[in-house]
Amino acid sequence: MNDTIVQIMWWVLAAGALAGAVTVVFSRDVLRMALGLGGFLVALAGFYMYYALPFLATVQVFVYVGGVLVLILFGIMLVHRSEGDARPGLSSRHDPGSAAVAVGILALVTSMLWPLRDVMTERPASAGTKAIADLLLGDLLPHFEAAGALLLIALVAVIVIAGGDDR
Amino acid sequence: MNIVVVATALFSVGLYGVLTRRDLIAVLASVEVMLGGASVLLVGLARTIDMPATQLPGGVESVGVLIVVLAAAEAAVALAVVIAAARALSTSRVDEMTEVGG
Incomplete structure (x- = not known):
């Protein structure tokens, strides 16, 4: 029962991290992008906790969520000038070539690391x-x-x- | 094995963002996503593969802390470059930055 809850938590973390990453890459609203990055970084801290690395998770929250994210928000404030009440928008240039490169990297790395599944063990304690x-x-x-x-x-x-x- | 797929997917999503985003701040945020995916892959593999180097007490956390420090320095310098470029060229869009000069 306990293992099931831990497994569910792992998948919730994975879904949160992927949702945050997708928001960063596809969002047109600059603040939504920053919020997505924040969610992504918090999910990474959750992964570190899952792998019994509480100190690294703390450092991640302090340095990344508390430092780098605020730094990026400052960058948005300094670089983007909003016109009127509208928030500044972000544009992308989606093309199949870039998608092919990203999917190719995913397939390449996953297939290269696939043999490791035989030597993977339970996670150790902190x-x-x-x-x-x-x-x-x-x-x-x-x-x-x-x-x-x-x-x-x-x-x-x-x-x-x-x-x-x-x- | 799931951690390999998820971490590599995070890296790929970030890579797609770096390739397709037009705004420098968004490119920087995508680079952070790539870096996050790589660190999760490192930590996940180090914690699940039984090797002498990964069983050193505190080893994974120490290397992880050093990575976070490097990433913080990288983000600070990159953001300074973005702000300086946006101020000098009056734009933060990468497709409008067509000139390189000293």
């Missing part, structure tokens, strides 16, 4: 935040430091690129 801290500040310390340096460089780059014309 390791807890102590193991993550031991790893990030132990063996993965160079990566951790590099990520910090990259964030600093990105911060400076953003200020230089979007800093305005009065330099």
